[in-house]
Amino acid sequence: MTDDTNLYDIPLRTLDGAEAGLGDYRGKTLLLVNVASKCGLTPQYEGLQRLQETYGERGFTVLGFPCNQFGGQEPGSPEEIRTFCSTTYGVDFPLFEKIDVNGPDRHPLYARLTATADASGEAGDIQWNFEKFLIGPDGSVAGRFRPRTEPEAAEIVSAIEARLPAAD
Template sequence: MSKIYEFTVKDANQNDYQISDLKGKAFIVVNVASKCGLTYHYEGLEDIYKKYKDKGLEILGFPCNQFGGQEPGTNEEIQSFCSLKYDVTFPILNKIEVNGSDADPFYKYLKETAPGVMGTKNIKWNFTKFLINQDGEIVKRFGPRTEPKEMLEDIEAVLV
């Protein structure tokens, strides 16, 4: 069994969200922000979610304010923004840190297991995406500028 399923994170209401509940599903993990030049990625991610959720794909959004202070809101404000502005229906979880000593343990694991370009472990910016297959293996790490639609081939490959 993959170590990824050992993690528990918090949802936006501070309730436990067990990653083990995703066993047998492919999923995308993405750090998100409401005031970023890449915030429009919500739209593409939601399109992917609507298209593939019934085929076993989940998306987990983790708000983070570490990049230019671009996610200053409370969990409630972030939920409202995502719902009203982008009609997001995939889970937007608890606001966390993804880098540094206070980084969420789940994100520490993701970064260690799937380093970025040239082996960098830190998340470079908002909307860095990780694709995980049904066995809990991280298949690919996508940089912030990778448009959600550019992930389709990889997503479809893990859903086969």
């Protein structure tokens, strides 16, 4: 990677506009996902929420990053996004402000993440909504999973389980 900034130090904003960062989740295993409300893959919210419910008490959390770059499939306001996610899919994991994940206005977090290769060795641009990045408790990128890989696919679940923080 060309930038040696720690992922924990990249500033973020919550969906409500509050300052945040991955540093708020230091020591946890994270699954970062660019999400959209009007996509054929939107039902993946169900699997993401089940992962949150299954592993949330064990030092894991899903983090959602709404993005409107793929077919205009996330046009909503922050309130519309929050309402849709909570009422339609029962989402209670953190959601962040709408960002660009590709192109000249790519968020610095995704500038770092897209340098990570997937299982077939391909790095680069996000392909579509619901691309997933697993971050280990030490802040390192531990895996990249393309959009059509379901959240509860064996390769994601095993990667999460292998990186859950040690119980106290």
